[in-house]
Amino acid sequence: MTNAAPITDRIDDPESARESGRQKIDWAREHMPIMRALREEFETDQPLAGERIGMAMHVEATTAVLTETLAAAGAEVAITGCNPLSTHDDVSRALDAHDSITSYAERGVDDEAYYAAIEAVIGHEPTITVDDGMDMVAAIHDDHPELIDSILGGCEETTTGVHRLRAMDDDGALEYPVFAVNDTPMKRLFDNVHGTGESALSAIAMTTNLSFAGKTIVVAGYGYCGKGVAKKAAGQNAHVVVTEVDPRRALEAHMEGYEVLPMAEAAAKGDVFVTTTGNRDVITAEHFERMDDGTLLANAGHFDVEIDLDGLSDLAASTREVRPGVQEYELSSGKRLNVLAEGRLVNLAAPVALGHPVEVMDQSFGVQAVCVRELSGTAYEPGVHDVPDDLDREVAEIKLDAEGLGIDDLSDEQTEYMGSWDHGT
């Protein structure tokens, strides 16, 4: 099964691809001030000397900057994709050209090749794992338990991955420490809200050439990603409808001024649907049947299970690609529903998609980098760990410095006041 080879060995014309990939990485690094500051520190301190890092991430330019930053800190890095459609082959090749980096990621591979590449990374016997969806952690626990003793820990990037790791931890099945990078303020507030929000919408706009002004956008789920999509869609003058299963989030959306409806009612009103729940079967046959002709369906959640494409196929008389990244399902009634990017993460898997904006990845990956540094220096118990607050705060401070943003300091009197309880009215 481990027949995967580094991308450079498999694909022709690595030279020009390397150049194109290198250009993409350089552009990203220019706009990632946190990574630049950390790289400078890491090159001097070599905190990861001797470590082997195994990564399963969306292999595009910003991830490459993280990868190179970890390599610059002294680590050997092996990387593959975490989604068959999100790899940029040229970036993968440019990474693979690096002495201490091996990249197995290739766009559009089938399931067998996808898992073979994960195996190949594991073949490097990583001491630290960096995951975006916990595929690496799962494969090690399932198939390579012998490696666990030598693993210092891991980092998990996504809401979905953290959710599943916590379930695994609750079952007593997680055998090494993993930082829930997704749950840090620096990640959740910026990456999920601004990153997913902006990039999902611009990917939809650029895939369809449609406008949001006056459109009714149904956002399924009002977690951080859903909040971002809803906020940015409203900022483009869409009429936003939110669906939820949690009463407080539903109420929060309502108090924000959005319309809140069950999906069965939203289905009849929406022009565009964006799922962000992290759950499966959010839009199903009963909803497809209520939608208008020409409705657009997109997913901004991690897995491609939110829109029930099997159910849609069952309803469809025919399907065809009407535009790159747009699959039209024509129901027997003649009604046509348009699915973007095969129901995969639209901001990564659409043909025009570039993934999250560079700056928000800078913040997420800043947290990743300091977490990897932390794992190499400090022993943690097995299980899911919150990222230590001072690490998250360190990243925020680096960013403020880079942006030239000054803030106030607490005076001693103020610090004392905040800690006291014996003041009167």
Next chain:
Amino acid sequence: MTNAAPITDRIDDPESARESGRQKIDWAREHMPIMRALREEFETDQPLAGERIGMAMHVEATTAVLTETLAAAGAEVAITGCNPLSTHDDVSRALDAHDSITSYAERGVDDEAYYAAIEAVIGHEPTITVDDGMDMVAAIHDDHPELIDSILGGCEETTTGVHRLRAMDDDGALEYPVFAVNDTPMKRLFDNVHGTGESALSAIAMTTNLSFAGKTIVVAGYGYCGKGVAKKAAGQNAHVVVTEVDPRRALEAHMEGYEVLPMAEAAAKGDVFVTTTGNRDVITAEHFERMDDGTLLANAGHFDVEIDLDGLSDLAASTREVRPGVQEYELSSGKRLNVLAEGRLVNLAAPVALGHPVEVMDQSFGVQAVCVRELSGTAYEPGVHDVPDDLDREVAEIKLDAEGLGIDDLSDEQTEYMGSWDHGT
């Protein structure tokens, strides 16, 4: 010192005052669907039969609805104000007319009378306390420790109060359980963001007759209250500047599109300043000196310590009231700074102020009511307790029902999926 008497005994003309107060309370109750639903339940179940509740709250119409709801649940209630300027005397009198409620709250009393009223409430030997700023908890611990054994617990409404209670708890000095009502999602997201945001700004607008469009509003602090003020001010077309001491909050404000500056720089740019930090000395002499002629200064934090009025007085050649609720300080340079509501909570203490909007108080007080019910039925350890999540969720569900807002339910397959960790890509 306990010479305080119920308000009805002290003030003439209680009849017409009661009518005016009753009208205010009725209006509020009409717009508090959560309280109406809970009152119906409480009248039937009498969960507080035999309890004595001591309250120190802003005594206005919505608090009165809470007070009556607790009385309807079978409790004896004694109440006083938590701020000398926030009491509505007519509401106080209408409450005091209730058989099982005694109100000591009176607007504009001096410090001595203020604390005497708290003493008077404590004289009822409460078994449960409900605080807005922890004055009741503090007075009991300081002066009436003998009561602690018979106290089931307390509820604290404010950010500031919870902050101080946690400090007290950390010192090992908190001897009965207190629910941090402020920290619940239902309270923080709605009351602080929407309640403080909307009411602080409309109080400023109606005190000054000035517009926010095109104004530069400096919001000190970007916690929940600050977020609300900033968001609503931007929604009125103000240009918003945020000051912070926390790097992540500063970054959050920056990513929202606000200008982030240290107060020393913001001082020279702002037309209106609103403090929301919960800390002291946020605007001081060095800032006053940089401000423009005509600048407005308001506080939306709990205590009147955020704007350093002593420092301002020292700088001022003269002061006068230029408008009800607006004190002008004329510096020796001729520059005039206008302080609203004496630097007290502007949405409560300004002459026109009505406090938080009714509906957001409905949500906060819904949590208060179910917390009091919880304390009467379940024993908790001394210390600050988070409100049990199911109580908070119960209040959200009551509200959604009342608004007629439907949401989706998780299917069994979805619940199972959210709890699983063994699914592939």
Next chain:
Amino acid sequence: MTNAAPITDRIDDPESARESGRQKIDWAREHMPIMRALREEFETDQPLAGERIGMAMHVEATTAVLTETLAAAGAEVAITGCNPLSTHDDVSRALDAHDSITSYAERGVDDEAYYAAIEAVIGHEPTITVDDGMDMVAAIHDDHPELIDSILGGCEETTTGVHRLRAMDDDGALEYPVFAVNDTPMKRLFDNVHGTGESALSAIAMTTNLSFAGKTIVVAGYGYCGKGVAKKAAGQNAHVVVTEVDPRRALEAHMEGYEVLPMAEAAAKGDVFVTTTGNRDVITAEHFERMDDGTLLANAGHFDVEIDLDGLSDLAASTREVRPGVQEYELSSGKRLNVLAEGRLVNLAAPVALGHPVEVMDQSFGVQAVCVRELSGTAYEPGVHDVPDDLDREVAEIKLDAEGLGIDDLSDEQTEYMGSWDHGT
């Protein structure tokens, strides 16, 4: 019928009233930089020496600043109200104390006294009229045509007044020149959008103590005022529904992201209704019957004819004041509808109302002042005249100077480019 006397002769205690009124006027003037700059110019140039100005305006602080500015320019001014509920008596008295100003305005007078006051102003034989709703123009044309020959012209402040003047002009019935001050960019964009928007909403908030977050606000009419109300309501996190009769305005609202519905459907969805159409019978019996219990009805249009109160009275089993400025109509079904400020302009006629914010009135009245100056110096033909663009622009420049806002100048090359048509691609 002309038995009206100046307010000072009719009302006791003018001394303290004058002080209170003077304080209000001084506060306003401090926040009206355009009026301050013009007054300085007018005091020197005396452009209105010898003119008699008759005004029918909302007599509150900002109007008083305009009135005093015109007096400072050398004119004799007589003024009365343009709405029986919008006069501030103390401001009226403070104005009347001025040597060259006579004020007849008094709050709450009946129709007879209202029209008698207009007659009294006309008794001063004005050479220039300044109207807010064209009552003065109408009364002169109807009852005092002998004055028309000596009238240089007039200024009209409102959308409604200009609309009616144009109808009169089309009928050939307008016999002296009137500037359509309402139609200038400086007036329409700022006064109507920001002024009406902010003040109508804060008046509703402060009259009801209710929040806009999560409320459904139905805005009837999407002209400048409606746009302002809709925009500011959305900025307070309301869900906005717009009703219209014009297809392009309806489409404009739709493209903004608002829900657009016929009133018959909006009636069943709204929590708060705000009429801004300038037309009559916008909300009628068929709509009242579809509304929910507790619905709030407010008008932000010039006249009190937009909500059909007669129709509502016919449906009502009883009515009572449930709160200052809120009249409850209880229908026979038990459903209660709440009408604010008797269906009059809510931002002027509600008990707490302060009228438009000071700064936006500064811009409107800046245009008024330069228009009055223009009429005294230049002869215009009878009919409705657009305000000369350079006058409007002059006011904008004064304001930018006052705010310290720098803008760019066109270079000669740029001016030439903008005027040329022979450049290639």
Next chain:
Amino acid sequence: MTNAAPITDRIDDPESARESGRQKIDWAREHMPIMRALREEFETDQPLAGERIGMAMHVEATTAVLTETLAAAGAEVAITGCNPLSTHDDVSRALDAHDSITSYAERGVDDEAYYAAIEAVIGHEPTITVDDGMDMVAAIHDDHPELIDSILGGCEETTTGVHRLRAMDDDGALEYPVFAVNDTPMKRLFDNVHGTGESALSAIAMTTNLSFAGKTIVVAGYGYCGKGVAKKAAGQNAHVVVTEVDPRRALEAHMEGYEVLPMAEAAAKGDVFVTTTGNRDVITAEHFERMDDGTLLANAGHFDVEIDLDGLSDLAASTREVRPGVQEYELSSGKRLNVLAEGRLVNLAAPVALGHPVEVMDQSFGVQAVCVRELSGTAYEPGVHDVPDDLDREVAEIKLDAEGLGIDDLSDEQTEYMGSWDHGT
């Protein structure tokens, strides 16, 4: 010079290109309900039978739908591009495949070929011209005055074109009637505000993979396009700075809450610059020198003269393409400025750009189509003509019908009221 040939004769592989172009056109037409409704009417009525239409437009999918709609109305149509970089060759070929359409448009041609193609279109002796930038009108007046007698009239799409036509008209040099399509409410409010706003920003986002959240965006010019860019950028959580030369527009931007600065000051603050002025030399050497390293420069105005690229080249030590559509200019100081899409219209000329969103083009082209219909049926005098209001309104009504949006009708009493002037207060 007229050596231009139809695109199909010049380029290989027209078959697959036609298919790709046809797919793009079909997608667009599906989302252009106004064009679909008009085509249905035109196919029946054949209002353009016998006319020859000459077009110089951005040749992409939505323009193709307009072109085919005019052909369906019975006209012979010849078309070429109005910008060398905005043509989609596949769409051009698909159009050229139509019996009564000849397309000369080809992407990336040089100046000589560009003007030759315009000549080729004129060679068809059009009776009606449709322009986007008045190149066709200019060429006919300059070089083919003999055709003018047989020309019924023209339509002009852009702000810039109308501006130049009015200048030409003022000079007495415009010899046939031209409709100022750009100036209609349906065009200006929707196309410029929403179309330019959304598409310029998504083109920038997808060209750079950068985020707008927290960025400072300098928008040069606050006309309709500038308002759209500013509003949508703020809706993506950018901090917006506006530069202007007109005091009222500057004030309008200020009252909206944006920062207003002269360009010389904005230059030092901006992360991204978007020019929308229609003028030349808006950003010049003095501004480049104040900008930060990494600044992005984009143009959303019609011509590529707003950013002074010659001046920038003079300052630059070297230039290179760092990303498709991004030219980096490295100044001798080492500072790098990034120019998008060679300073041409970024939403059309960037490699990923798709032009305006389909729906907003539907509205603009709906006006174009009814204007062409009008010219074929009614004789107009030479000169620039406003589009008759009923035509514009007709397009709005078609759109509302298509969206299923109901609005209210004026009752007879309301119509009478709006036309009356003799009602009292």
